[in-house]
Amino acid sequence: MAKIHVSTTVNGEPTEFLCEPQQTLLDVLRDELRLTGSKEGCATGDCGACSVTLYGRLICSCLALGAEAEGHEIETIEGMADGDSFHPLQQKFLEHAALQCGICTPGFLVAAKSLLERNSDPSETEVRYWLAGNLCRCTGYDKIIRAVLECAADMRGA
Amino acid sequence: MTSENGELKWVGKSPIRPDGADKVTGRAKFGADLMLPGMLVGKVLRSPHAHAKIKSIDTSKAEALPGVKAVVTSADMAEMQPEWVAAGEVQINFLDLSNNILASGKVLYDGHAVAAVAATNSAIANAALELIEVDYEVLPHVIDVEEAMAPDAPILHDDMFTQGVTPTPDKPSNVFKEVDIAVGDVEAGFAKADLIVERSFKTAAVHQGYIEPHAAVASFSEDGQAELWCCTQGHFTVRAYCAKLLGMDLSDLRVTASEIGGGFGGKTTVYLEPVALLLSRKAGRPVRAVMTREEVFRASGPTSGASTWAKIGVTKDGKIVAGEAILKYQAGAFASSPIQPGCMCAFAPYDVENVKVKGYDVVSNRPKVAAYRAPGAPISEHAVESVLDEIAKKLGIDPLELREKNAAKEGTNAAYGPKFGPIGFADTLAAAKAHPHYSAPLGPNQGRGVASGFWFNIGGESCATLNVGEDGTLVLATGSPDIGGSRASMAIMAAETLGIDVADVRPIVADTASLGYTFLTGGSRVTFATGMAVIEASKQVIETLRERAAKIWDISIDAVIWEDGFAKPAGANAGEFEPMSLGEIAAQAGKTGGPISANSSINAEGAGPGFGTHICDVEVDLETGAVTVLRYTAVQDCGKAIHKAYVEGQIQGGAAQGIGWALNEEYIYNDEGRLDNPGFLDYRIPVASDLPMIDTVIVEVANPNHPYGVRGVGEVPIIPPMAAVGNAIDSAIGVRMTDLPMSPPKILAALDNGS
Amino acid sequence: MARIILTSGLGNQYAGGQTEFEIEAANVRRLIAALEERFPGIGPELEREMAVAIDGEIYQDPFLETIAPESEVYFLPRIGGG
Numbered sequence: 001m002a003k004i005h006v007s008t009t010v011n012g013e014p015t016e017f018l019c020e021p022q023q024t025l026l027d028v029l030r031d032e033l034r035l036t037g038s039k040e041g042c043a044t045g046d047c048g049a050c051s052v053t054l055y056g057r058l059i060c061s062c063l064a065l066g067a068e069a070e071g072h073e074i075e076t077i078e079g080m081a082d083g084d085s086f087h088p089l090q091q092k093f094l095e096h097a098a099l100q101c102g103i104c105t106p107g108f109l110v111a112a113k114s115l116l117e118r119n120s121d122p123s124e125t126e127v128r129y130w131l132a133g134n135l136c137r138c139t140g141y142d143k144i145i146r147a148v149l150e151c152a153a154d155m156r157g158a
Numbered sequence: 159m160t161s162e163n164g165e166l167k168w169v170g171k172s173p174i175r176p177d178g179a180d181k182v183t184g185r186a187k188f189g190a191d192l193m194l195p196g197m198l199v200g201k202v203l204r205s206p207h208a209h210a211k212i213k214s215i216d217t218s219k220a221e222a223l224p225g226v227k228a229v230v231t232s233a234d235m236a237e238m239q240p241e242w243v244a245a246g247e248v249q250i251n252f253l254d255l256s257n258n259i260l261a262s263g264k265v266l267y268d269g270h271a272v273a274a275v276a277a278t279n280s281a282i283a284n285a286a287l288e289l290i291e292v293d294y295e296v297l298p299h300v301i302d303v304e305e306a307m308a309p310d311a312p313i314l315h316d317d318m319f320t321q322g323v324t325p326t327p328d329k330p331s332n333v334f335k336e337v338d339i340a341v342g343d344v345e346a347g348f349a350k351a352d353l354i355v356e357r358s359f360k361t362a363a364v365h366q367g368y369i370e371p372h373a374a375v376a377s378f379s380e381d382g383q384a385e386l387w388c389c390t391q392g393h394f395t396v397r398a399y400c401a402k403l404l405g406m407d408l409s410d411l412r413v414t415a416s417e418i419g420g421g422f423g424g425k426t427t428v429y430l431e432p433v434a435l436l437l438s439r440k441a442g443r444p445v446r447a448v449m450t451r452e453e454v455f456r457a458s459g460p461t462s463g464a465s466t467w468a469k470i471g472v473t474k475d476g477k478i479v480a481g482e483a484i485l486k487y488q489a490g491a492f493a494s495s496p497i498q499p500g501c502m503c504a505f506a507p508y509d510v511e512n513v514k515v516k517g518y519d520v521v522s523n524r525p526k527v528a529a530y531r532a533p534g535a536p537i538s539e540h541a542v543e544s545v546l547d548e549i550a551k552k553l554g555i556d557p558l559e560l561r562e563k564n565a566a567k568e569g570t571n572a573a574y575g576p577k578f579g580p581i582g583f584a585d586t587l588a589a590a591k592a593h594p595h596y597s598a599p600l601g602p603n604q605g606r607g608v609a610s611g612f613w614f615n616i617g618g619e620s621c622a623t624l625n626v627g628e629d630g631t632l633v634l635a636t637g638s639p640d641i642g643g644s645r646a647s648m649a650i651m652a653a654e655t656l657g658i659d660v661a662d663v664r665p666i667v668a669d670t671a672s673l674g675y676t677f678l679t680g681g682s683r684v685t686f687a688t689g690m691a692v693i694e695a696s697k698q699v700i701e702t703l704r705e706r707a708a709k710i711w712d713i714s715i716d717a718v719i720w721e722d723g724f725a726k727p728a729g730a731n732a733g734e735f736e737p738m739s740l741g742e743i744a745a746q747a748g749k750t751g752g753p754i755s756a757n758s759s760i761n762a763e764g765a766g767p768g769f770g771t772h773i774c775d776v777e778v779d780l781e782t783g784a785v786t787v788l789r790y791t792a793v794q795d796c797g798k799a800i801h802k803a804y805v806e807g808q809i810q811g812g813a814a815q816g817i818g819w820a821l822n823e824e825y826i827y828n829d830e831g832r833l834d835n836p837g838f839l840d841y842r843i844p845v846a847s848d849l850p851m852i853d854t855v856i857v858e859v860a861n862p863n864h865p866y867g868v869r870g871v872g873e874v875p876i877i878p879p880m881a882a883v884g885n886a887i888d889s890a891i892g893v894r895m896t897d898l899p900m901s902p903p904k905i906l907a908a909l910d911n912g913s
Numbered sequence: 914m915a916r917i918i919l920t921s922g923l924g925n926q927y928a929g930g931q932t933e934f935e936i937e938a939a940n941v942r943r944l945i946a947a948l949e950e951r952f953p954g955i956g957p958e959l960e961r962e963m964a965v966a967i968d969g970e971i972y973q974d975p976f977l978e979t980i981a982p983e984s985e986v987y988f989l990p991r992i993g994g995g
Contacts (some may be wrong), residue, residue, distance in 0.1 A: 044839065046451075682994060
């Protein structure tokens with residue numbers, strides 16, 4: 001089967017790739033572009049470890065096709081830090097010990113960033129429901145929720 | 159050491175973890191993240207049947223498919239004898255391990271691996287799997303533990319004759335082993351009781367649910383040496399198992415532990431690793447094999463589901479006079495469940511003179527169980543903690559006071575035999591009682607439950623190497639995969655011992671060729687045992703530093719002390735020389751005797767038992783049967799928290815897993831013996847919106863056998879939640895739920911029966 | 914003489930149901946040898962599968978640990994963990 005040529009933007013960089021018609025965006029990111037920060041925990045959209053934004057919308061990249069990225073902007077965990085400085089959420093996750101094994105962390109960070117872009121002052125409940133599509137098995141979520149809430153407060157104050 | 163004057167600079171603080179940056183930027187490399195030139199995709203063909211005879215396997219069509227580079231079956235494995243070996247953690251029968259990795263003769267559960275292929279891409283690999291022809295003769299299957307014990311049950315292994323009964327039976331059965339624990343005389347004990355409560359429970363098989371599926375990259379070279387990269391809790395264990403299964407020398411197999419995306423006991427054995435090696439050996443190219451989530455559920459080890467029964471007798475003032483339990487644990491398709499620790503833990507938190515526990519280790523057509531946080535303990539302690547709650551309610555005694563009256567203390571003979579040293583169980587009970595949560599008001603349909611838990615904690619073999627750089631910074635290598643922040647704890651203990659900045663210690667996890675044997679990360683052992691190796695290596699470095707300073711100053715080593723990261727002249731020479739820092743001494747290492755490094759290899763004994771007490775508030779929706787956890791507090795004696803935030807995190811995570819076990823999680827098999835819910839949609843682990851904040855209280859009763867008092871943390875917090883939640887539900891609606899998970903349909907049914 | 918306690922499983926299998934013994938042995942290795950002499954077959958099993966607790970202190974890989982004349986020695990299954 002012929003591969004599809006796709007022109008897109010990944011973390012601000014114009015990017016082209018070839019993919020199979022059935023290849024997921026997650027597989028393209030990981031296997032073709034070697035951006036392995038997005039993780040596959042389930043491949044069914046249940047765990048959120050592969051969270052990215054596609055034209056500004058938070059999605060599970062395992063549920064999108066690579067070909068769907070044509071002409072769109074993709075943001076992944078690899079684009080979150082600004083040069084050599086962390087995004088405030090990354091910094092807060094470190095300070096709050098909001099990760100243990102770290103496999104879910106990229107997905108949580110991408111999802112939390114997407115939340116704060118829409119809602120700069122979320123309640124604890126809003127954070128919990130927004131992040132309900134991201135599974136973490138290590139932390140019990142406590143420190144993740146605290147990190148996001150405190151980050152939101154800091155960013156509002158800044 | 160600094161701890162002796164009580165002033166700790168790093169221990170108990172929460173510095174940012176040394177591997178943190180890689181983890182928040184996506185740079186950290188996990189099992190599936192390694193790519194090698196020419197790498198093939200490995201995939202596994204799995205049984206669609208719960209129990210079937212393999213009449214034949216024809217791989218010729220798959221082998222002929224262009225792009226397929228290797229196909230393997232059990233015929234490619236080294237021939238194994240039924241050999242029980244103490245391969246690190248538990249008894250492993252290599253014949254079973256081999257048959258679990260690639261089935262031979264029979265398939266024993268839905269998802270059992272039958273063959274594997276390596277191909278140039280995943281589409282070809284999938285096509286090849288479909289071309290493998292397996293001729294099965296389907297056999298009757300059995301899923302439930304009680305049904306598997308029935309006399310007419312389908313037999314999984316016709317050479318399984320129940321161990322632990324005399325004389326050994328002459329008929330095969332699905333009961334691998336019977337276990338007995340007996341202290342005192344339970345009949346006499348019960349005769350003295352004013353109140354006896356007994357009850358039966360069922361707990362579901364639950365999966366560890368790590369978010370990272372198993373993954374391995376293997377690369378075999380023509381001379382028989384191989385490299386293996388995989389996500390594991392113990393790469394030395396992986397090396398031992400794989401070398402045995404492939405008939406290799408240990409030194410020919412170099413295993414590197416990738417970053418690991420959760421394990422909780424589930425990554426203490428091998429599944430894909432030997433398969434990737436076999437494929438790579440046959441194909442002559444690197445092979446990467448990664449499980450799908452469905453494969454993780456169907457074919458990697460959950461923990462046992464069980465049928466349990468507990469009976470407790472008390473006097474009217476609440477003193478336990480006898481405790482008895484019968485525990486039937488699923489082992490999965492091959493022998494050996496965590497029944498032994500389950501039996502030992504059941505009554506361990508309590509000072510009971512008369513105890514009798516009978517355990518059954520039972521095979522059925524399910525995936526072989528693997529360790530899961532405090533293996534066996536949550537199941538048996540759930541039964542005991544639930545019955546204790548019922549007793550407290552019947553006697554009108556506060557449930558924490560009932561536990562206080564019976565709590566094991568230093569000098570108490572544990573229900574499994576030996577005397578306890580200093581332990582902090584009573585301290586956790588007192589802290590729970592004093593917590594504002596315990597006296598907070600409750601609303602309608604809300605209830606509060608408490609429960610406690612015990613786990614042994616273990617030590618074991620560990621190595622650590624500390625290399626001092628010329629600039630005075632250090633690299634600390636251990637062989638313990640870092641599953642939840644242990645590199646941070648190792649750096650803290652080294653920095654504390656040396657009296658230097660924690661940022662000057664760079665901890666790494668070394669591969670199997672670079673360090674001596676280190677037992678796996680599990681059993682709450684790493685901070686304790688590997689920590690002791692780290693402290694030992696740090697002390698050796700201090701000795702060398704003193705010796706070098708003595709040389710530089712031209713005085714006797716006895717006249718040099720090490721204090722707060724500096725060598726200082728002491729005694730008659732005190733004040734005569736300026737103190738020298740580690741960096742200053744390291745800079746002159748060349749001329750004072752060469753590079754400064756130390757290696758410590760230990761087998762750490764003297765682990766300190768851990769206890770926890772949890773408080774849980776729930777609200778029950780009478781319309782839907784849904785249970786919401788409103789508030790949760792977990793108290794635990796950790797001995798000493800080295801990295802405070804990660805200790806809290808371990809406790810919170812364990813509690814959340816226990817809540818999932820209590821309310822949501824279960825393996826559901828259909829009539830054909832196939833797993834109906836092999837995905838996170840239907841196997842529902844707690845999500846962020848299911849849980850409240852989880853408050854933690856760390857109690858510190860030092861373990862006298864560790865320089866900083868460490869006991870271990872990770873296992874205990876999963877034990878109390880199942881009973882704490884069940885006890886809270888009973889308080890809310892007056893119904894004792896006996897079947898886990900306590901899911902909405904069961905709660906509704908119980909409410910209907912009750913009203 | 915030290916007080917030695919076996920699990921009831923081992924007692925049933927090797928010692929006719931008896932689980933408590935008074936044995937004099939300087940260390941664990943010698944104790945296991947003494948038990949093997951009395952109950953042939955028990956030695957390898959003790960070495961392979963069992964930890965010991967000497968006066969409350971658990972040793973997972975016991976070998977040369979000293980046993981005092983008044984010690985209490987429990988054999989118990991080796992513990993792993995998740």
